[in-house]
Amino acid sequence: MIAFLFAWLVGVLQAAAAPAPQQAIVETTAGTFVVDLDAAAAPLTTAYFIRTASTGGFTGTTFHKMIKYGIVQGGDPLTKDPSKRAQWGTGGLNAVKDEARAAKMTRGSVAAVTIPGKADSAGQQFFIAVVDQPGLDGKYTVFGHVSDGIEIVQKISETPVDEKGVATDRVEIKSIVVRDTPAVLYVNDGVQELGSYRAILDTSAGPIAIEFFPDKARETVRQFLRLADAGVYNGVAFHRVAPGFVIQTGAMNTPATPLTEEQQKLIHPPAPEINDTQNVKGIVSMARGEGNEATTSFFIVTGTPPALDGNYTAFGHVVDGMSVVEAIEHTPRTGETPNTRIELRSIQIEKK
Numbered sequence: 382m383i384a385f386l387f388a389w390l391v392g393v394l395q396a397a398a399a400p401a402p403q404q405a406i407v408e409t410t411a412g413t414f415v416v417d418l419d420a421a422a423a424p425l426t427t428a429y430f431i432r433t434a435s436t437g438g439f440t441g442t443t444f445h446k447m448i449k450y451g452i453v454q455g456g457d458p459l460t461k462d463p464s465k466r467a468q469w470g471t472g473g474l475n476a477v478k479d480e481a482r483a484a485k486m487t488r489g490s491v492a493a494v495t496i497p498g499k500a501d502s503a504g505q506q507f508f509i510a511v512v513d514q515p516g517l518d519g520k521y522t523v524f525g526h527v528s529d530g531i532e533i534v535q536k537i538s539e540t541p542v543d544e545k546g547v548a549t550d551r552v553e554i555k556s557i558v559v560r561d562t563p564a565v566l567y568v569n570d571g572v573q574e575l576g577s578y579r580a581i582l583d584t585s586a587g588p589i590a591i592e593f594f595p596d597k598a599r600e601t602v603r604q605f606l607r608l609a610d611a612g613v614y615n616g617v618a619f620h621r622v623a624p625g626f627v628i629q630t631g632a633m634n635t636p637a638t639p640l641t642e643e644q645q646k647l648i649h650p651p652a653p654e655i656n657d658t659q660n661v662k663g664i665v666s667m668a669r670g671e672g673n674e675a676t677t678s679f680f681i682v683t684g685t686p687p688a689l690d691g692n693y694t695a696f697g698h699v700v701d702g703m704s705v706v707e708a709i710e711h712t713p714r715t716g717e718t719p720n721t722r723i724e725l726r727s728i729q730i731e732k733k
Contacts, residue, residue, distance in 0.1 A: 402562040404528065405434060408555045409444070411537050414530025416491050417562065423480045423524035426493050426503060430524060433505050434557040438473075444552045445469045447538045454494060454508040455554060469547060473505030483523035486514040489534075491525035511538045529643040567606045575602050579700070580609055581729040584619070585722075586709050589681075589702035591665055592733065598654035598696040601667060601675075605696065608677060609728035613644050619709055619723040627680040627689075628709050629668055630725050637724070650674035653694055660689035663706070665697040683710045 405416040420427040433439060433456075444455040446469075459465045459472035474494070478501045483490065487510065494506035509527060510517070511534055527534055541549045567575070575595035582589040593602045608614060614630075616637035621629035633640070633648070640648075651667075653675065660666060664682045666689065667675035681699060682689065683706060699706060713720045 403431070403559055404562045405430070405525065406556075406558045406560065407530075408557070409533070409537065410551070410553045410555060412530065412533035414533045415528050416525040417528040418525045418559070419523070422483070423493070423522050425477050425480055426522050426524040429477050429504070430507070431559050434559050437556075438505060439554045439557045442554050443548065444537050444540065444554075445548050446546050447540055447542060447548060448546065449538050450511055450535060451538065452508050452510055452514065453534060453537045453540075454506065456494070456506040458505060463551075466547070470506075475499075475502050476504035477501070479503070480522045482519050482521055484519055486510050486517040486521065486523065487526075488512050489527035489531050490514075490523045491527065492517075492521040492523045495521070509534050511535050529641070531642050566610055567603050570603065572596050572599055575599060575606070577733055578606060578730055579733050580605075580697075581731065582702075583726045583729065584705060584709070585724045585726065586712075587702060587705035589705050590700050591697045592700045593697040594656075594658060594695065597656040597658055598694050600651045601654050601694050601696040604649075604651045605679070606730055607647055610730050611644050611647055612727070613640060613647060613677065614725055615727045617725050619719060619725065621680070621717045622710060622712060622714050622719055623683075623717050624710050625684040626686055627682055628706060629678060629680040631668070631678040633677055648676055650676050654696070655691060655694055657691075658695035660687075660693070660695060661685050663699040663703060664695050665699065666693040666695045669693070681706055683707070 403418045405418060407414050407416060418427050438458065439456060441461040442456055442458060443460040444453045445457055445460045446454040457469055457472045459468050474496060477493065483492070486492065490510045491507055493503035494508055496502040503522065537552050540552055543549055572595045576593060578593065580591045582591065595602045617630055617632065618635040619628055619630045620632050620635050621627070658664060660682045662682055662684060666680055666682070668678040668680050669675050675694060709723055712723060
């Protein structure tokens with residue numbers, strides 16, 4: 382018993398001592414991306430990166446070297462001065478002792494730059510893999526991974542370079558702010574918490590407010606909230622209007638702009654949660670696409686079609702804005718396709 386209590390106490394103390402996971406928000410002149418830092422894998426390199434960021438050491442530096450759709454490199458303090466272009470890539474090194482080298486260099490890996498053949502030569506410079514780089518496996522210390530905005534990093538890799546691979550245009554780091562990694566919204570919420578939210582659909586025809594049935598379709602509600610909060614539904618169209626039946630939106634072939642890689646990762650077909658909710662006017666249910674799976678598309682019932690009952694996952698209902706639903710329902714159309722685009726601009730999630 383004493384041994385058990387001792388082991389338990391050690392575990393509690395270790396958990397309490399473990400630092401909260403952190404991430405770096407990297408704002409550049411080409412856009413912003415987020416790096417999840419890995420202090421467990423590379424404590425010295427991570428600490429040096431955080432210290433440099435906190436003192437503004439990266440501000441005004443550029444991504445000075447890149448391979449298109451391959452790698453981008455930055456962080457050299459000498460790149461703040463265009464007149465020192467011939468020395469770019471040589472500054473800010475020899476400050477951190479060697480640490481474990483990552484087994485894999487994958488898309489989004491952020492690694493310390495070192496001088497070939499020289500020990501303890503890492504420092505302020507870092508590079509990011511735009512794609513998997515198996516030729517670099519086991520050769521560099523990886524201290525982070527791009528968790529959001531890899532498309533920005535890819536865009537930076539497209540910067541024009543000279544014959545030596547040095548950038549001819551400046552893509553500057555405006556700031557790097559390190560923060561504790563935010564909790565993932567909705568993931569651990571139970572039925573009561575999920576039921577405390579409402580969604581405001583901002584459409585080009587007016588606002589529609591929806592409340593949810595987490596007691597009937599908990600995982601569907603959770604998935605809808607996560608997609609809406611991440612902006613997955615921003616700019617989609619109401620692509621189907623069937624008067625007396627449904628209006629439908631959320632199809633991923635209708636957004637005005639493509640999804641980011643991080644948004645795409647959130648999309649998956651939740652398990653069906655078909656329930657005893659009757660599909661009467663104002664009920665919100667998931668539609669089914671190819672493969673008979675629900676993913677993102679959903680519909681609002683505008684009549685009383687019994688054929689829908691027991692066949693689709695009803696997960697919410699309209700509590701305000703039925704006049705907007707009716708306006709969409711009566712929009713001019715060809716078949717079930719509106720003649721004029723009706724857009725779901727965004728979905729705002731709020732507490733009731």
